[in-house]
Amino acid sequence: MRRRAFRPPLETRPSWWLEEARAYRHDEPAQPLRGELQVDVAIVGGGYTGLWTALALKERDSALRVALLEAREIGLGPSGRNGGFLHGYWSSLPTLRAVLGDDEALRLARASVGAIPAVRALGEDVWLREGGMVKVAATPAEDGSVERAIATARELGVAEEAVPLSPDDVRERIVSPRFRGGVLYRDGATVQPARFALALKRAALAAGIEVFERTPVTAVRDGALETPGGTVSARELVLGLNAWSTGWPLGGRQTNFASAVVLTEPVPDLLEQIRWTGGEAIVDGRMFLHYFRTTPDGRVLMGSGSGRLDFGGRVSASLLDDTDAQERAHQGLRTLLPALAGAPVAARWSGPIDVSADRLPRFGTVPGTRIHYGAGYSGNGVGPSWLGGQILASLALGLRDEWTALPLVGRRTRRLPPEPLRWAGGKVVRWGTLASEEAIAAGRRPSRPARAAAAIPRLLRMPLGTR
Numbered sequence: 444m445r446r447r448a449f450r451p452p453l454e455t456r457p458s459w460w461l462e463e464a465r466a467y468r469h470d471e472p473a474q475p476l477r478g479e480l481q482v483d484v485a486i487v488g489g490g491y492t493g494l495w496t497a498l499a500l501k502e503r504d505s506a507l508r509v510a511l512l513e514a515r516e517i518g519l520g521p522s523g524r525n526g527g528f529l530h531g532y533w534s535s536l537p538t539l540r541a542v543l544g545d546d547e548a549l550r551l552a553r554a555s556v557g558a559i560p561a562v563r564a565l566g567e568d569v570w571l572r573e574g575g576m577v578k579v580a581a582t583p584a585e586d587g588s589v590e591r592a593i594a595t596a597r598e599l600g601v602a603e604e605a606v607p608l609s610p611d612d613v614r615e616r617i618v619s620p621r622f623r624g625g626v627l628y629r630d631g632a633t634v635q636p637a638r639f640a641l642a643l644k645r646a647a648l649a650a651g652i653e654v655f656e657r658t659p660v661t662a663v664r665d666g667a668l669e670t671p672g673g674t675v676s677a678r679e680l681v682l683g684l685n686a687w688s689t690g691w692p693l694g695g696r697q698t699n700f701a702s703a704v705v706l707t708e709p710v711p712d713l714l715e716q717i718r719w720t721g722g723e724a725i726v727d728g729r730m731f732l733h734y735f736r737t738t739p740d741g742r743v744l745m746g747s748g749s750g751r752l753d754f755g756g757r758v759s760a761s762l763l764d765d766t767d768a769q770e771r772a773h774q775g776l777r778t779l780l781p782a783l784a785g786a787p788v789a790a791r792w793s794g795p796i797d798v799s800a801d802r803l804p805r806f807g808t809v810p811g812t813r814i815h816y817g818a819g820y821s822g823n824g825v826g827p828s829w830l831g832g833q834i835l836a837s838l839a840l841g842l843r844d845e846w847t848a849l850p851l852v853g854r855r856t857r858r859l860p861p862e863p864l865r866w867a868g869g870k871v872v873r874w875g876t877l878a879s880e881e882a883i884a885a886g887r888r889p890s891r892p893a894r895a896a897a898a899i900p901r902l903l904r905m906p907l908g909t910r
C-alpha cells in the first residue's frame with residue numbers, strides 16, 4: 444500500500460471536564476515518541492476507541508507489545524469533551540432494525556450493554572451515575588419518535604428495554620411545561636467524560652501499554668507509521684481516529700458535524716424544584732437533538748447536535764469552536780427547562796462528530812493490508828467505543844469470534860454523495876431541518892422551502908442528525 448499522509452488535528456482549548464479531571468488528579472502527559480519503535484500493534488488515536496482497543500489486546504494476550512500514539516493530549520479530543528451519555532444501542536433499535544434487520548439488531552443491542560459494567564470495573568471515580576436514559580417528546584412532531592421506540596421494542600419482544608412514560612410519569616422525573624410523553628431506557632448512565640478518558644489512560648499504562656502523547660502520526664503505510672520524532676514498525680495498525688478518519692480511510696462514508704454544549708454552575712435547588720434528582724440522561728425527539736444531564740454537584744449540561752458541517756472530511760477550527768451551536772444549546776436550556784433559564788453558564792464548548800449515512804459506526808480492515816479502523820459513531824460513541832475496542836482487538840489478532848461476527852464489521856454502508864455535493868446538500872438539509880424544528884418549537888408552521896429541504900434525507904433514506 445502506498446504511503447498516506449495525515450492532516451494532524453488542530454489545537455483546542457481543554458473542556459471544563461478536562462480541567463476538572465486534571466484538578467482532581469494531575470498526571471503528567473506521556474512523553475512524545477523519539478526514535479525508532481518496533482511493536483506488535485500500534486494504535487493511532489488516544490480517545491476511548493484507541494484506549495479500549497489497547498486494553499482489549501492486552502486482555503487477550505498479555506505478552507503483546509502495544510503502543511498508542513495520540514497527536515495532542517488524551518482528553519483534549521471528543522473523548523474528553525462530550526456530553527457523557529453512556530449507553531449502548533437499545534435506544535437506537537428502530538435504526539438498527541431498519542439497517543440490519545430484526546435478528547442482527549437484537550444481537551448488536553445485546554452485545555452493546557457491556558459498556559457500563561466495563562466502566563464500573565475500571566474502579567475509578569468517573570462520576571458514573573446509572574440513572575437510565577429518557578427520550579421526551581417536546582413538541583407534537585416528536586411524538587412519533589417516542590412511539591416508534593416503544594413499538595419497535597415491543598414488536599421485537601424486548602418491551603422492557605423501552606418503557607413508555609406518560610406525561611405524568613415524565614413529570615415524576617423532571618418537570619417542564621414542554622414535555623409530553625417519553626420513553627425510558629434502562630440502558631443509560633452518565634460519566635464525567637475526561638475523568639473517564641484519563642482513567643482509561645491510567646489503566647492502559649498499568650497494563651504495560653506504551654503511550655505517547657504530543658505524537659501526531661503524519662503518514663501511514665502497511666506496517667509503519669511516521670511521526671515528527673520517529674517511526675513505528677508494527678505488524679498490525681489500528682486507526683481510532685473518529686472524525687479525523689473521515690478523509691481516509693472512511694472518505695465518502697461519513698461526514699463531520701459539530702456538536703456543542705453549555706454547562707451551568709451548580710444549581711441543586713433548581714434541580715430539586717423541577718424534581719430532576721434521579722440522574723437521568725435525557726434527549727428530545729428532534730433530528731438534531733438536544734441532550735441534557737446533571738452532575739453530582741448539581742450542574743446541568745445541555746447539548747445540541749446541530750453544529751456546522753465541514754467540507755471534505757476536515758475538522759476545521761469552526762467545528763472545534765462552533766459558537767452558533769453553543770448558543771443553540773443555551774437556547775435549548777432556556778426553552779426546554781425554563782426554570783433553569785437564569786442558571787449561570789460556567790463553560791461552553793464544541794467538538795466534531797463523525798456522522799455516517801445510517802448513523803452507525805463501521806469497523807474493518809483496509810483491503811490488502813493489516814490496517815484496521817473503526818469510526819462513524821455519529822454522536823453516540825461513549826458506550827459503543829467499548830464494543831469498538833473489542834472488535835478492533837479481535838481484528839488485529841486475526842480472530843474470528845463473537846466480536847468480529849457483529850454486523851458493524853466489514854458491512855456495506857451507503858456512500859454519501861461526493862464533494863462538493865455532500866457539503867452543499869448537507870448544508871441545505873441542515874438549514875431546512877433546523878428551521879423546521881425551530882418553527883415547530885415556537886408553535887409556527889415551518890415554511891415550505893424549509894419543509895422541502897428537511898424532507899430530503901427521508902426521501903433518500905439517509906437520515907441526518909446525531910442519533
Ligand SMILES: Cc1cc2nc3c(=O)[nH]c(=O)nc-3n(C[C@H](O)[C@H](O)[C@H](O)COP(=O)(O)OP(=O)(O)OC[C@H]3O[C@@H](n4cnc5c(N)ncnc54)[C@H](O)[C@@H]3O)c2cc1C
Pocket residue numbers: 449450451452487488489490491492493512513514515517518519520521522523524525526527528529530658659660661683684685686687702703704734746792793794795796818820821822823824825826827828
Ligand atoms: C460536544 C460533543 C458531545 C458528545 N456527546 C456524546 C454523548 O453524550 N454520548 C456519546 O455517546 N457520544 C457523544 N459524543 C461523541 C463521542 O465523544 C465520540 O463518539 C467518542 O468520543 C469517539 O471516541 P474515539 O476514541 O473514537 O474518538 P476521539 O475521542 O475523537 O479520539 C480520536 C483521537 O485521535 C487523535 N488523532 C487525530 N489525528 C491523529 C493523528 N494524525 N495522529 C495521532 N492522533 C490523532 C485525536 O487527537 C483524538 O484524540 C459527543 C461528541 C462531542 C464533540
